[in-house]
Amino acid sequence: EAGVAQSPRYKIIEKRQSVAFWCNPISGHATLYWYQQILGQGPKLLIQFQNNGVVDDSQLPKDRFSAERLKGVDSTLKIQPAKLEDSAVYLCASSWGAGANVLTFGAGSRLTVL
Amino acid sequence: GQQLNQSPQSMFIQEGEDVSMNCTSSSIFNTWLWYKQDPGEGPVLLIALYKAGELTSNGRLTAQFGITRKDSFLNISASIPSDVGIYFCAGDQHAGNNRKLIWGLGTSLAVNP
Numbered sequence: 286e287a288g289v290a291q292s293p294r295y296k297i298i299e300k301r302q303s304v305a306f307w308c309n310p311i312s313g314h315a316t317l318y319w320y321q322q323i324l325g326q327g328p329k330l331l332i333q334f335q336n337n338g339v340v341d342d343s344q345l346p347k348d349r350f351s352a353e354r355l356k357g358v359d360s361t362l363k364i365q366p367a368k369l370e371d372s373a374v375y376l377c378a379s380s381w382g383a384g385a386n387v388l389t390f391g392a393g394s395r396l397t398v399l
Numbered sequence: 400g401q402q403l404n405q406s407p408q409s410m411f412i413q414e415g416e417d418v419s420m421n422c423t424s425s426s427i428f429n430t431w432l433w434y435k436q437d438p439g440e441g442p443v444l445l446i447a448l449y450k451a452g453e454l455t456s457n458g459r460l461t462a463q464f465g466i467t468r469k470d471s472f473l474n475i476s477a478s479i480p481s482d483v484g485i486y487f488c489a490g491d492q493h494a495g496n497n498r499k500l501i502w503g504l505g506t507s508l509a510v511n512p
Contacts, residue, residue, distance in 0.1 A: 289441070327402065327487050327502030328442070341499065376441050386430050386491040386500060390441030 287311065289391035291377050297397045303365035306394045309358070310379030316340075318388060319352055319362050320376040328376055334360060335382075364396075372398045405488055405503030412478055413511050420506040421472040422488035430491040431464050431471035432500070437484045445486075446473070478510050 290309040298304050310317050315336050320328035331350065333341040337357040345352070349368070354360040364371055374395045378388040404423045412418060422431070430449055434442035446457050448464035448471060455462055461474045471490075475482055488503040 325504070327489075327504050329502075330499065333499075378441070386432065387444055387447055388500070390443070392439070393441050395439075 289377055289379055289389055291375075291391035291394050293394055294392065295395050295397075297399065298367055299399050300369055301366040303363065304367055304396060305364075306362045306375050306377075306396075308360045308362070308377030308391060310360075310377070311389055313381065314379035314389075315357075315382050316380045317354055317360050318378040318380075319360070320378065320390075322374045322376055322393070324373070331362070331375075367396075367398045369398050372396055403488055403490055403501055403503040405506055407506060408504070409507040409509070411509045411511065414478060414480060416478055418475040418478055418482070418508060419472060420486060421470060422490070422503050423470040424490060424501070425469065426490075426492060426501075427468040428490035428492055428501075429468070431462070432489040432491070433460075433462050433471070433473045434487045434489065435484050436487060436505070442487055475508075478508075480510050480512050483508055483510050 292307050296304055317334045319331040321331050322328045331345045332352045334354040337354050350364055352362045374393040376390050376393045378390045380388050432447050433445045435445050436442040446455050446462040451464055451468045452466045453464040459476045464471055485505040485507050487505045489500040491500055
C-alpha cells in the first residue's frame with residue numbers, strides 16, 4: 286500500500302512569513318496526526334483528526350498554527366507568521382482509527398525559519 | 400508535557416556487538432511501541448507490545464513490556480551498519496479511543512563497521 290505522502294520535503298522561509306504543509310494519509314485511515322519534531326527531541330503531537338473532526342489540538346499554538354482536514358482525507362498545516370523556534374520537521378502520521386496506537390509516519394517536511 | 404526517560408541518549412558500538420536500550424516512566428502504560436527513525440525519514444514501527452511481561456522479537460530485535468508496566472527495553476543482537484539511526488520508545492496510557500502517545504527523546508545509535 287502507498288505510504289503517507291507529505292510535501293514539500295524542505296522549506297526555508299524568513300520569520301514572519303507563512304508556510305503550508307500538505308499530507309495525504311494511507312487510504313482508509315480515519316485518523317490523521319500532525320507532529321512537530323525539533324532536532325534532538327521526540328515527536329510532539331500538534332493536532333489529531335478523526336475523519337474531518339479535531340480530536341486533540343491541546344498542544345497546537347493556535348495564535349499562529351492552523352490545520353484542516355475538510356473532506357476527511359488529506360490535510361494542510363499552516364503556520365502564519367512563522368517564528369525562529371518553529372524550525373523543525375513536521376511529521377504527518379495516520380492510523381486506521383482513533384483507538385489504534387500504531388501510527389504510520391510520512392517522511393516529514395523540514396522547515397527552516399531564518 | 401510528559402515524556403518518557405529513554406537511555407542511553409547515544410551509543411557508539413562496533414559492528415557485531417549487541418545493543419540494549421530502555422525506557423522508563425513513573426506512570427503505567429497499556430502499550431509500548433518502539434520506532435526507528437533514519438536520517439531524513441519519519442519513524443518506522445519496529446515492535447509493538449500490548450501486555451505486561453510480553454517479550455516480542457522481530458528478526459534481530461527483541462523488546463519486552465516490563466511487568467510493572469512502567470518500563471520497556473529493546474535489544475538488538477549482532478548489530479550491522481544499517482542499524483544506525485535514532486530509536487524512540489512511545490507509551491500509550493489509554494485503554495479506549497482517542498489515545499495519545501507519550502514519546503521518549505530517543506537513543507542515537509552509531510555502528511562502526
